[in-house]
Amino acid sequence: MTVIPRPPVAPESLLAAPDQASQAEITREIAEFHADFLRREAAGEVLPRTMYDFPPYRSSILRHPTKSPTLVDPETIELLSPAFGQRDVAAIESDLTLQHAGEPLGERITVRGRLLDSWGRPIANQLIEVWQANSAGRYIHQRDQHPAPLDPNFTGAGRAVTNDRGEYLFTTIKPGPYPWKNHVNAWRPAHIHFSVFGSSFTQRVVTQMYFPGDPLFGLDPIYNSIRTQADRDRLIGVYDHDLTEPERSTGYRFDIVVDGPDATWFEQEEGH
Amino acid sequence: MTTASAPPRSLEPTPGQTVGPFFAFGTNYEKMHEVVHPHSPGALLLGGTVYDGAGNPIPDALVEIWGADADGTVPRARGARRRDDHSFTGFGRAATNDDGRYEFWTRNPGAAAGGAPFLAAIVFARGLPDKLHTRIYLPEDAEALAADPLLSSLAAGERATLIATRLPGGGLHHDIRLQGEKETVFLAF
Numbered sequence: 001m002t003v004i005p006r007p008p009v010a011p012e013s014l015l016a017a018p019d020q021a022s023q024a025e026i027t028r029e030i031a032e033f034h035a036d037f038l039r040r041e042a043a044g045e046v047l048p049r050t051m052y053d054f055p056p057y058r059s060s061i062l063r064h065p066t067k068s069p070t071l072v073d074p075e076t077i078e079l080l081s082p083a084f085g086q087r088d089v090a091a092i093e094s095d096l097t098l099q100h101a102g103e104p105l106g107e108r109i110t111v112r113g114r115l116l117d118s119w120g121r122p123i124a125n126q127l128i129e130v131w132q133a134n135s136a137g138r139y140i141h142q143r144d145q146h147p148a149p150l151d152p153n154f155t156g157a158g159r160a161v162t163n164d165r166g167e168y169l170f171t172t173i174k175p176g177p178y179p180w181k182n183h184v185n186a187w188r189p190a191h192i193h194f195s196v197f198g199s200s201f202t203q204r205v206v207t208q209m210y211f212p213g214d215p216l217f218g219l220d221p222i223y224n225s226i227r228t229q230a231d232r233d234r235l236i237g238v239y240d241h242d243l244t245e246p247e248r249s250t251g252y253r254f255d256i257v258v259d260g261p262d263a264t265w266f267e268q269e270e271g272h
Numbered sequence: 273m274t275t276a277s278a279p280p281r282s283l284e285p286t287p288g289q290t291v292g293p294f295f296a297f298g299t300n301y302e303k304m305h306e307v308v309h310p311h312s313p314g315a316l317l318l319g320g321t322v323y324d325g326a327g328n329p330i331p332d333a334l335v336e337i338w339g340a341d342a343d344g345t346v347p348r349a350r351g352a353r354r355r356d357d358h359s360f361t362g363f364g365r366a367a368t369n370d371d372g373r374y375e376f377w378t379r380n381p382g383a384a385a386g387g388a389p390f391l392a393a394i395v396f397a398r399g400l401p402d403k404l405h406t407r408i409y410l411p412e413d414a415e416a417l418a419a420d421p422l423l424s425s426l427a428a429g430e431r432a433t434l435i436a437t438r439l440p441g442g443g444l445h446h447d448i449r450l451q452g453e454k455e456t457v458f459l460a461f
Binding site for chain 1 (some may be wrong): 277278279281282283284285286287288289290291292293294295296298299316324325326328330331332336338339340346347348349350351352353354361362384387391392394396397398399400401402403404405421422425426430447451454455456457458459460461
């Protein structure tokens, strides 16, 4: 008999966690894990800033490594980074409100910040990519099944290359909160995804910027996969009235500090 | 690689977060998996599947590679995001398909004098709370592989997770397992 292998399950069906816990259960789990991390750290364990093993985020259960990472001396290739420049990105790509014939719906904002290394040195000429839901909380992605309206004037993706002072600026609209199927009635706090290259490949970071005062912070397993409150606070953009444009937009500041081994100190020195 | 030490750090790093489920429209770009043009001399297909801890393929992962040119030179050319089909930028990005498979057109990386050639790689995925660094070594130079500081520090089974398989046509096969018995060795620097 010929066994015909079945195709893997359709990716859309993977988006819902099988157990569908209540929010109260997820909130309790988050608190228990955070308390456990404090205990483990007090006992001398070195834990990452973002926990790979964080079961309240249900889809991480089968997707996190169970072994500790192997500490290695970076080689030259790892201490340098792909080189980007203005040829890679057109200036208009940093304005997410200009990509269609009309103006997108929602609260127009600018997000401005600096890309820095751990020693406070600006990182010039590096690529920052952003993507986000629209003001109704709907992603343009075809697998997004959230029945909020699509905005014909908003795609929600942009990119910029940092200038000589390590600065970037995006113009966009404030994204809405977004329902997902991690548990019953799960909502993500409003966020903008950031993908960032440093001056060393070891400094690469993909993260999310949130907005101040979001009532969903305590309920969200992804935000809380970051172990400490101080680190979670680092992902919240700071409202900055000096970044507002009269009659046009409000503004948020979001500086990004890339991590990396001590060896990146010297590599960056050589490059500047 | 240096003798002096770095000064104390003054800033705390921004923590990473999952790439999420809906990254394609933000991260995909034209020819992103073509580190070299598919018809250029020495072009080869590097491909494999990203698996979860149950052995199922991960259809929403993103793999990035970054490597030296064939002679071991670290590329400094700009343009990895807007390719001109001849500059070697060394960087590529591939999203896994519905079968969890990623593919790159690239060429064999070289290495610094006597070293074992490898591609630096990063994996992102929905359900993976932060990036994972790893390496993809070429399988041929047994002596260099045996002398490699990272590989020689690993048990045989772990070592195997970092070394690609050469296919008859010259291509490379390399699976990545985020969890489980043959879990890929991931790196901290």
